Amino acid sequence: MVRRSEPPFNGCRYVGDRRKRLVHDLDREARGVRGCRIPDIVLPDVVTFEPDTLREAYRRGFDFCPSCIGEE
Ligand SMILES: [Zn+2]
Secondary structure (H helix, E strand, O other), X not given: OOOOOOOOOOOOOEEEEOOOOEEEEHHHOOOOOOOOOHHHXXXXXXXXXXXXXXXXXXXXXXXXXXXXXXXX
16 A cells, blocks of 8 residues: 655655544555545644654554554
């Protein structure tokens, strides 16, 4: 699967949803209505991380998406 290269994703692996406080791993994105629903995140709620790591997302208070990350 190719990551989204366009803004605001810019090829980042980890993308957060500011409203749901969830972080997604786009390399393991779950498609479909029960999946990550990345296209449903409104642009102002899209968060990327610097550095682009799960640790940084966790540090900033994001929970892990159960569909693509789970309890890792
Ligand atoms: Zn997800």
